[in-house]
Amino acid sequence: MAASPLKRWARSEAVNGYMMISPTLIYAILLLAAPLVTLVAYSFFTDGYLVVIPDLTTANYAEAWSDPIFRSILLRSVIVSGLVTLVTVVLAFPIAYFISFHVPAAKKSRWLFLITIPFWTSYLIRVFQWKVILNYNGVINSILTGLGLTDHPLQMLNSIGAISITLAHAYAPFAILPIFVSLEKIDRSLLEAGLDLGENRLLTFWRVTLPLAMPGVIGAVMIVFIPTIGDYVTPELIGGGKLPMVANVIYQQLLKIDNKPLGSAMAISAMLVVAAVALVFLFLNRRFLRGSK
Amino acid sequence: MSQLNAAARAPLDSRAKMIEFHEVHKYYGDYHALRGISATIREGEFFSLLGPSGCGKTTLLRTIAGFEDISSGAVLIDGKDMSDVAPNKRPTNMVFQSYAIFPHLTVGENVGFGLRRDPRSKAEKAKAVEEALEMVGLKGYGARAAHALSGGQRQRVALARALILKPKVLLLDEPLSALDKKIREQMQVELIKLQREVGITFVLVTHDQEEALVMSDRIAVMFEGEIAQLADPETLYRRPNSRRVADFIGVMNFLPAQILGEAAGHVQLEVGGLGRFEVTEEQASARASGAEPVVGFRPETLTILYEGQQAHDREAPATIDEVVYYGDMTYYDVKLDGVDAPVRISMRNVFGRPVLDVGTRTRVAWSAGALVLFR
Amino acid sequence: MKFSSLKGYAFLYLVFLYAPIVLLPVFAFNSGTIIAFPLKGFTLDWFRDLFANQTLGLALKNSLIIAVSTSILSTTLGVFAARASTRFKFPGKTGVMGLIMLPLVLPEIIIASSLLVVLLAVGMPLSLFTVILGHTLMATPYAIAVLNAAFSSLDRSLEEAAYDLGETKWSTFRLIILPLVTPGIISSALMSFTISLDEFIVAFSLAGKETTLPIYIFSQLRFPKQIPMIMALGTCLVVASIVLLATAEYFRRRGLAKTGAKDTGGFL
Ligand SMILES: Nc1ncnc2c1ncn2[C@@H]1O[C@H](COP(=O)(O)OP(=O)(O)O)[C@@H](O)[C@H]1O
Ligand SMILES: [Mg+2]
Numbered sequence: 001m002a003a004s005p006l007k008r009w010a011r012s013e014a015v016n017g018y019m020m021i022s023p024t025l026i027y028a029i030l031l032l033a034a035p036l037v038t039l040v041a042y043s044f045f046t047d048g049y050l051v052v053i054p055d056l057t058t059a060n061y062a063e064a065w066s067d068p069i070f071r072s073i074l075l076r077s078v079i080v081s082g083l084v085t086l087v088t089v090v091l092a093f094p095i096a097y098f099i100s101f102h103v104p105a106a107k108k109s110r111w112l113f114l115i116t117i118p119f120w121t122s123y124l125i126r127v128f129q130w131k132v133i134l135n136y137n138g139v140i141n142s143i144l145t146g147l148g149l150t151d152h153p154l155q156m157l158n159s160i161g162a163i164s165i166t167l168a169h170a171y172a173p174f175a176i177l178p179i180f181v182s183l184e185k186i187d188r189s190l191l192e193a194g195l196d197l198g199e200n201r202l203l204t205f206w207r208v209t210l211p212l213a214m215p216g217v218i219g220a221v222m223i224v225f226i227p228t229i230g231d232y233v234t235p236e237l238i239g240g241g242k243l244p245m246v247a248n249v250i251y252q253q254l255l256k257i258d259n260k261p262l263g264s265a266m267a268i269s270a271m272l273v274v275a276a277v278a279l280v281f282l283f284l285n286r287r288f289l290r291g292s293k
Numbered sequence: 294m295s296q297l298n299a300a301a302r303a304p305l306d307s308r309a310k311m312i313e314f315h316e317v318h319k320y321y322g323d324y325h326a327l328r329g330i331s332a333t334i335r336e337g338e339f340f341s342l343l344g345p346s347g348c349g350k351t352t353l354l355r356t357i358a359g360f361e362d363i364s365s366g367a368v369l370i371d372g373k374d375m376s377d378v379a380p381n382k383r384p385t386n387m388v389f390q391s392y393a394i395f396p397h398l399t400v401g402e403n404v405g406f407g408l409r410r411d412p413r414s415k416a417e418k419a420k421a422v423e424e425a426l427e428m429v430g431l432k433g434y435g436a437r438a439a440h441a442l443s444g445g446q447r448q449r450v451a452l453a454r455a456l457i458l459k460p461k462v463l464l465l466d467e468p469l470s471a472l473d474k475k476i477r478e479q480m481q482v483e484l485i486k487l488q489r490e491v492g493i494t495f496v497l498v499t500h501d502q503e504e505a506l507v508m509s510d511r512i513a514v515m516f517e518g519e520i521a522q523l524a525d526p527e528t529l530y531r532r533p534n535s536r537r538v539a540d541f542i543g544v545m546n547f548l549p550a551q552i553l554g555e556a557a558g559h560v561q562l563e564v565g566g567l568g569r570f571e572v573t574e575e576q577a578s579a580r581a582s583g584a585e586p587v588v589g590f591r592p593e594t595l596t597i598l599y600e601g602q603q604a605h606d607r608e609a610p611a612t613i614d615e616v617v618y619y620g621d622m623t624y625y626d627v628k629l630d631g632v633d634a635p636v637r638i639s640m641r642n643v644f645g646r647p648v649l650d651v652g653t654r655t656r657v658a659w660s661a662g663a664l665v666l667f668r
Numbered sequence: 669m670k671f672s673s674l675k676g677y678a679f680l681y682l683v684f685l686y687a688p689i690v691l692l693p694v695f696a697f698n699s700g701t702i703i704a705f706p707l708k709g710f711t712l713d714w715f716r717d718l719f720a721n722q723t724l725g726l727a728l729k730n731s732l733i734i735a736v737s738t739s740i741l742s743t744t745l746g747v748f749a750a751r752a753s754t755r756f757k758f759p760g761k762t763g764v765m766g767l768i769m770l771p772l773v774l775p776e777i778i779i780a781s782s783l784l785v786v787l788l789a790v791g792m793p794l795s796l797f798t799v800i801l802g803h804t805l806m807a808t809p810y811a812i813a814v815l816n817a818a819f820s821s822l823d824r825s826l827e828e829a830a831y832d833l834g835e836t837k838w839s840t841f842r843l844i845i846l847p848l849v850t851p852g853i854i855s856s857a858l859m860s861f862t863i864s865l866d867e868f869i870v871a872f873s874l875a876g877k878e879t880t881l882p883i884y885i886f887s888q889l890r891f892p893k894q895i896p897m898i899m900a901l902g903t904c905l906v907v908a909s910i911v912l913l914a915t916a917e918y919f920r921r922r923g924l925a926k927t928g929a930k931d932t933g934g935f936l
Contacts, residue, residue: 014756020751023745024746027805038789039778091681095677117909123868124889226773232777247777251777254784267781380828390825395844396848458833
């Protein structure tokens with residue numbers, strides 16, 4: 001006789017798997033799925049001053065999207081995090097390339113370690129340090145005036161550029177690691193083959209290395225873009241509150257002004273924008289993966 | 294070849310049944326991995342499951358250990374149905390293909406792992422570990438870190454760890470496949486000796502036909518989830534029951550045969566190159582893979598006759614087509630007169646007897662009793 | 669691209685990465701009250717202020733409570749999920765794991781606001797506990813990523829061997845699996861701890877009247893007078909994180925040595 005159906009059921013892999021995953025899954029359902037669903041629901045409810053009235057409406061979205069301030073903030077958020085992503089990835093690529101191709105294998109992990117150390121210290125303080133560096137009487141300006149290069153200190157804070165540099169610094173390891181991983185996967189003999197065939201280094205880089213590294217680059221883009229668009233701290237500290245991004249308005253609507261439906265609609269809108277951008281990149285990644293085969 | 298496994302012991306049939314498979318089926322989803330396995334393994338037997346990769350050997354072994362639930366049928370160990378017995382409650386222990394040595398424990402802790410629930414005193418257990426290590430030739434290795442051992446040593450640790458529990462059945466999944474040829478051959482002999490010594494039923498999985506022939510009392514040859522033939526090594530080699538088994542075990546020559554008639558337990562044949570002769574019914578029970586009957590014979594059942602030598606039984610004229618010299622042996626591919634496809638003959642090299650050249654005319658001695666008819 | 673120019677670039681990049689960190693002790697020991705060059709003189713006053721600051725002490729205590737709880741909770745949840753995803757096949761696994769890993773790709777403000785909305789709706793008072801809930805949600809995917817690597821390098825026959833040798837499923841887990849994934853568990857715990865200790869926006873939204881270290885720091889950054897003390901605090905945090913990283917590396921190496929596995933690089 002084979003085992004009884006009940007016993008076999010209890011021993012089956014699927015049941016064991018569900019049992020094992022259940023604590024984590026239940027946690028995620030209660031504290032992630034349910035809140036997200038609530039947020040979506042709220043975004044279609046009506047605000048009744050201090051209470052939320054469950055009357056379905058699309059008024060919140062209409063209000064958010066017709067508000068020129070919200071639209072410009074959303075646009076700014078996309079532009080800033082797009083800029084941050086560009087700067088971060090462009091700065092990070094040569095480093096990843098350097099570690100992968102020019103650092104001896106035994107020292108690679110030491111270099112990666114070196115790059116991740118700054119990332120382990122307080123995010124707030126790291127962000128604030130850029131204020132110290134870029135301030136009117138900050139590090140850069142005191143060096144410039146000290147060297148007699150300028151009489152008028154530069155006004156660098158409260159600008160999109162300052163926000164971008166700060167975030168590029170904060171997310172540096174997130175960009176370097178995925179690019180490094182994809183570079184490491186490249187078969188070195190392919191590159192030698194390219195050189196053998198008489199192509200010069202630059203051409204080989206352009207035609208072989210870069211396309212093969214593309215999945216890592218796109219991974220880096222996603223990893224940097226998604227959290228930066230929702231960053232709250234940097235616009236506050238480095239933008240001086242004068243250049244709010246989407247996180248700052250959502251926070252204000254939800255906590256300060258306490259218009260939960262409008263805040264929810266804004267949060268969902270922001271999420272949709274992020275998702276749309278992410279999907280575009282995922283699609284690009286697919287194309288690249290297929291193209292390289 | 295079978296000095297060790299043909300030792301005079303109680304005949305298999307008179308011994309108790311240790312493992313019984315009754316119509317065992319196993320499905321992985323839609324995939325039918327075991328297709329109605331029925332077999333009996335006797336107490337103290339060295340039993341091998343032999344077959345190409347993917348035929349279901351490991352799966353069948355794991356149904357004995359209890360790691361796989363069977364879809365239907367029954368597995369009995371020592372007369373008891375095992376369907377509701379978990380692996381940790383079965384009287385079996387396993388030597389895994391990867392050896393599964395616990396890397397964070399010492400050799401001694403590995404070997405003594407199964408004694409954790411044993412009520413004996415610490416000193417007694419330590420003694421048992423030391424004895425088990427000695428049995429596999431690792432005396433004094435107890436304090437070493439397990440991860441620093443060589444492949445052969447890991448294998449011994451895995452053996453000691455399984456045998457220390459004195460299981461009724463020891464299951465071995467390709468235990469030698471990861472070893473170098475030399476160590477592998479040495480371990481084959483050691484395993485046989487060990488099995489004799491402890492008297493435990495061994496069930497060995499292997500895809501190496503030579504290994505199975507050397508080590509086993511009986512072998513089950515498996516293809517695609519079914520047992521194609523279950524027999525002792527000699528029968529398997531001399532009387533394969535199908536073309537497929539014959540192909541899998543050793544080398545066999547095949548020639549198309551014409552059946553002329555059957556009478557009084559004999560089958561009359563005509564075979565190109567060999568002429569007309571008859572074989573017994575017992576020789577004629579194997580299945581062919583196609584519609585055409587063929588006769589098969591092993592390379593060593595033919596002999597090339599030198600000048601002045603006489604055949605004991607029959608002979609056929611032939612021409613040497615190809616010669617491969619192996620030191621102790623020479624393999625000749627020979628074309629029998631009137632047959633296009635060459636047949637292979639293996640000859641032991643004897644001092645003073647020259648190796649023949651390609652193109653030499655010769656005579657081949659053969660005997661109808663060494664043939665198998667596949668029909 | 670030539671080797672030397674790449675090396676030069678790498679050097680400049682390291683300067684860019686480390687400049688903000690290196691400036692911390694520079695100003696922490698500088699006696700000037702304004703954070704600017706030229707430096708004035710050497711002082712330990714800011715550290716004295718730091719250690720005398722009771723609000724800060726309370727914030728630190730709160731943060732440690734939250735970080736330790738988060739670390740334990742998310743590593744525990746991570747062990748379940750990593751074990752399930754590496755060992756068992758079950759229908760809908762991709763979707764289930766996708767949901768659990770979702771916080772990795774969700775802007776923090778979304779997590780903060782959705783949690784806030786729900787907690788307020790069900791009437792749960794905001795406290796350290798609600799912050800722990802949020803941080804655990806955020807840290808669990810990181811824990812799973814680290815633990816997945818540890819669990820998937822386990823040979824499945826190891827646990828079968830222990831089971832075969834008479835152990836139960838639970839004792840097999842305790843005697844074989846747990847010791848072998850311990851380095852991963854330590855890495856995961858340290859990572860969750862660090863993520864929680866440093867997290868601002870979720871804590872800011874869910875802490876109610878309570879203060880955590882990042883909330884305190886954020887509130888003080890508005891007051892120029894407090895900045896030198898924050899520099900001293902930053903210096904301490906840098907030292908603490910380096911000690912923590914060194915400890916993590918030590919345990920990783922020891923774990924490798926114990927099982928004889930090959931060193932495949934940092935624990936990141
Ligand atoms: N857990 C499993 N799930 C699905 N298919 C499996 C599983 N284990 C084995 N199989 C399939 O069953 C067949 C027999 O496998 P196995 O018993 O390991 O073969 P062998 O040991 O003879 O090489 C193979 O085709 C294999 O792919
Ligand atoms: Mg197998």
